[in-house]
Amino acid sequence: MTEKQDYKDTVFLPKTEFPMKAGLPQKEPGILARWEEQDLYHKLREARAGREKFILHDGPPYANGDMHIGHALNHILKDMVCRTQTLLGKDAPYVPGWDCHGLPIEWKVEEQYRKKKLNKDEVPVKEFRAECRAYAQAWVDIQRDQIKRLGVLGNWDKPYLTMDFDSEATIVSELLKFAESGQLYRGAKPVMWSPVEKTALAEAEVEYEDITSTQIDVAFEIVEAPEVPKLVGAFAVIWTTTPWTIPVNQAIAYNPAFEQLSYEACYGVYAASDGRRYVLSQALASAFAARAGLELTLESALSDISLKGAVARHPMHHLGGFFAKPRPFLPGDFVTTDSGTGLVHMAPDHGEDDFDLCKANGIEPQFAVESDGKYRADWGWLGGQGSVINPKFNAPDGPICTDLREAGGLLAASADYQHSYPHSWRSKAKVIYRCTPQWFVPMDRGDSTLRQKAMQAIADTRFVPEKGRNRIGSMVEGRPDWVLSRQRAWGVPITLFVDRKTGQYLNDPAVNARIVEAIKAEGVDAWEAARAQEYLGSDYKAEDYEQVFDILDVWFDSGCTHVFTLESGKWPELQWPADLYLEGSDQHRGWFQSSLLQSCGTRGRAPYNAVLTHGFTMDAKGLKMSKSVGNTVDPLKVMETNGADIIRLWALSVDFTEDHRIGDEILKGVADQYRKLRNTFRYLLGALDGFSEEERVSDVAQMPELERYVLHLLADMDAKLKIAVNDFDYNSYVRLLSDFANNDLSAFFFDIRKDCLYCDAPDSLKRRSYRTVLDILFHSMVRYAAPVLVFTAEEVWASRYPDADSVHLLEWPEVDAGWINVNLSDKWSHLRDLRSTVLEPIEVMRREKIVGSSLEAVVKLRVKDAFLEERANSLDFTEICIAAEVEVTGFTDDSVDDARQITFSGKTTNHKCGRCWRHLPEVEEDGALCGRCDEVLNG
Structure with a gap:
């Protein structure tokens, strides 16, 4: 037996310094620093100058608090959009921005005041605004660094801020466009009001939570009944879960249609065991009797005109004044028999239906409840008391129920009614409907109404997913007029002068121009009473005009961002309209809608061509994340442990159009997915060691079938990836990439061809073909992966080309569609x-x-x-x-x-070749050479 020879040095083994262990938390900051040093963002702008643009307009996050997982998902998706469009050769800039005005920041600054036992109202308003501005800027700086750490590439040195003086001036200018075109009015309507924050709220600022309220049944004695005189002396029964609205009652609503439905739905007159006669819906009589502990006997059913013209008196009529006025019965088709008594007490100050019905009948609101939720001091019943949202104030033993009980008006009261109720999402306090003078944008005024324009714009917009169209469409179709005014300090003022005699706002372009210029130079602090005459000029007298000091709904601010970013020229890389808006699905009622209405009101169309929405991130069990529950996932900590590329891979792997999950086990799975992709790149780098152009096989037709089949797979995937980019289907994009790397390459192609790579002659066609295809795969895969694994792709590229520019300057790989071979694919x-x-x-x-x-x-x-x-x-x-x-x-x-x-x-039973380790008939004994290896070594 011949002595066994060691052929280790005669085989080609992959060689690379690219480590298997990623060490992303340590490497990524260094890569970020290099990008900043190279000014990669602007370098990319120069490289794509003159190309077709793709504009994603960034929806402004609020400058308040650390980045959370929702922020991370949102900005990774935006980055993926811009990077994939850039990879396709387009100029896809990204200008980040922040929402800086409004109640959340003002509330936080007030909290700081309260901790110091200071009263915000005693601080000069300019000083207070300066603290709000500083607070917002501090969080902008913090969030900017946190989002940059995710690898998001953008114009971070020049973001847009709604509190920049130019931005504030633009917001004012856009408001005045509404005013100049007659799309603005002041009216008193019930709006969502926070007594804690002392301001009106938009629907998007309200969230609904289950609560338990006091429900009461109250008797209103009928004093006039021209159609049915026998009703005089009977008591109409109303039911409510907001006892605090009884002191502002002005009428009772009934539904005349009940009599046309069925006998059971009719109103009836009942003799009760307490000696009184009650009027209420027959369908609800037994439920009322149970609540009140009464026995009822039906005397008669009422005809369809029985309550027409009837009048009742308030149970507190003995107080005189407002309470002594008659309470008419008014027909209202919104009255149902779902609950209550079939009769609804009307307080036009505190309900939309109440307001509309009373207004139509000449009954005006009283403005009895003030901004802090207390009845005004001169109110005849409970003046100066409240707050009306306090459960104790409304309780069965509270002042309202106690007074009603003593007056004989309270029939039943129990603190056990469970229902959903609106709360401020900032203070978490309950809100009320409160009628106050506010500024509105009308939805249905003119020949071509704002609602019509908005609905047409929705029809013209692409929605991903498509269900977003119906969601925002139903909201716009049914929404009330837009309440623009807020009663706060930190925001853009409603810069109007109102004629004290006519009540009309001044509409003078010259005055408006002076206002805009002043705010552009000095910011919102320029709008002060001392400068009224300066703005009015010589044509008007300041004493003839009321200067409005309400501020704008912060949604109007953010709705204007498309103007001062895309149109202003301050960012020459941008253009109007945006190709895409991308935010969470909750923004159908928020930023998507405010931007839509603002743009349709001033430009006649949406500021975007497409809208992409993502769902919310839940914990691993599918539960909503909550700090109090302790199930939140902090992206900052994940980056410290795993690196940003792991978060990116997670965000782009989930079906983000629906609610999705994250947790430790899920992240472990993502880390495993990353490891496999990294190992694919590591193999490619090692297998391509020393590859040169002289080795390349330029004629694909000369290559073996397997190589041609893999090129077919690459071309097929390339086409599918482009479709995924066009559809913003990043879940499919990542899955295609991972499956190709794992199944087609690592487990198949690489596995089969490792023998050829290690042992064939360097100049053999088969080995040269394999390495040529590996080179094609490398250049394709690193580009495909670059928008997803931004740091790893840079590391991979630099490992092979240490002196080259960033991988992110490259364009989509040149993959020959001619490589598609259906017959070959079928065979393989x-x-x-x-x-x-x-x-x-x-x-x-x-x-x-x-x-x-x-x-x-x-x-x-x-x-x-x-x-x-x-x-x-x-x-x-x-x-x-x-x-x-x-x-x-x-x-x-x-x-x-x-x-x-x-x-x-x-x-x-065959012997093993000492070099390639294959067991072949031609090998005479273990350790000897097969024919191929002998030829490679000995020629």
Whole structure:
């Protein structure tokens, strides 16, 4: 026996310094620093100058608090949009921005005051605004660094801020466009009001939570009934879950349609066990009797005109004044028999239906409840008392119920009614409907109304997912007039002068121009009473005008961002309209809608061509995240532990259009997915060590079938990735990339060709073809991965090309569509399936230690499909299966159900080549060389 020779130095083994261990938390900050040093963002703008633009307009996050997982998802998606569009060769800039005005920041500054036992109202307003501005700027700086850490590429040195003087001036200018075109009016309507924050709220600033309230039944004595005189002396019964509105009652609503439905739905007159007669819906009589502890006997059902013209008196009528006025019965089709008594007390100050019905009948609101939720001091009942949202104030033993009980008006009261109720999402306090003079944008004024324009714009916009169209459409279709005014300090003022005699606002372009210029120079502090005459000029007298000091709804601010970013020229890389707005699905009622209405009101169309929405991130169990529950996932901590690329891979792997999950186990799975992708790149780098252009096989037709098949797979994936980019389907994008790397490359192509790479002659066509395809794969895969794994792709690229520019300056790979070969794909799809059949018994033999590796295995397989047999034998199927021998033969025995049969699996008796380790008949003894290896070494 000859002495065994060590051929280790004669084989080519992949060589790379690219580490298997990522160490992302340590590496990523350094890569970020290099990008900043290179000014990568502006370098990219220069590289794409003159190209087709793709403009994503950033919806402004609020400058308040650390970045949370929702912020992370949102900005990763935006970054993916811009990077993939840039990769396609477009100029896709990203200008980040922040919302800086409004109640959340003002509330936080007030909290700081309260801790110091200071009263915000005693501080000069300019000083207070300065503190709000400083607070907002501090959080802008913090959030900017946190979002940058995610690898989000943008114009971070020049973001837009709604509190910049230019921005504030633009917001004022846009408001005045509404005023100049007659799309603004002041009116008294019930609006959502926070007594804690002392301001009106937009619907988007309200959230609903379940509460338990006091429900009461109250008796109103009927004093006039011209149609049915016998009703005089009976008591109409109303039911409410807001006892505090009884002191502002002005009427009672009934539904005349009840009598046209059924006998049970009719109103009835009941004799009660307490000696009184009550009027209420027959359908609800038994429920009322149970609440009141009364026995009722129906005297008669009322006809459809029975309550027409009837009048009742307030249970507190003895107080005189407002309470002594008659309370008319008014017909209202909104009255139902779902609950209550079928009669509804009307307080036009505190309900939309109440206001509309009373207004139509000449009954005006009283403005009895002040901004802090207390009745005004001169109110005849409970003056100066409240707050009206305090449960104790409304309780069965509270002042309202106590007074009603003493007056004989309270029939039932219990603090057990469970229902959903609106709360301020900032203070978490309950809100009320409160009628106050406010500024509105009308939805239905003029020949071409704002509602009509907005609905048409929605029809013209692309929505991803499509269901977003119906969601925002239903909201716009049914929304009331837009309440613009807020009664706070930190925000953009409603810069109007109102004629004290006519009540009309001044509409003078010259006055408006002076106001805009002043705010552009000095910010919102320029709007002060001392300068009224300066703005009015010589044509008007300041004493003839009321200067408005309400501030704008912060949604109007953010609705104007498209103007001072896309249109202003301050960011020349941008243009109007935006190709895309991208935010969470809650913004259908927020930023998407305010931007839509603002733009339709001033420009006649939406400021965007497409809207993309994402769902909310839940914990691993699918529960809403909450700090109090302790189930939040902090992206900052995840980056400290795993790196930003792991968060990015998670965000782009989930179906973000729906609510999705994150948790430790989920992140472990993402880390494993990342590891596999990283190892794919590591193999490519190692296998391409020393590759040169002289080695390249330029004619694909000369390549072996396997290489041509892999190029087909690449071209097929390339087309699908482009579709995914166009559809913003990043879940599919990442899945295509991962599956290709894991299944088509690592587990198949790389596995089969490692023998060729290690042992074939460097100048052999087969090995050169393989390395050529690896080079094509490298250049394609690193580009595909770059928008997803921004740091890792840079590391991969720099590992092979240390002196080259950033990978993020590259464009979409040049993949030849001519590589698509359907016939070849069909053949290899069948061969891969057949290969899986062979690998199964080999794996069993390895597990049972019959063979040490697949190279020792022998498998004999029979197939019914003659075409498949032919395909398997048209090439070296043994090599494809990485075995010692694989024999595929056909059979036509119809009595056998199986289409494939393993007839033998065992260990080869052939000797092992000392260099390539293959077991071949030609190898005379273990350690000797096979013919190929001998030729490579000895020529």
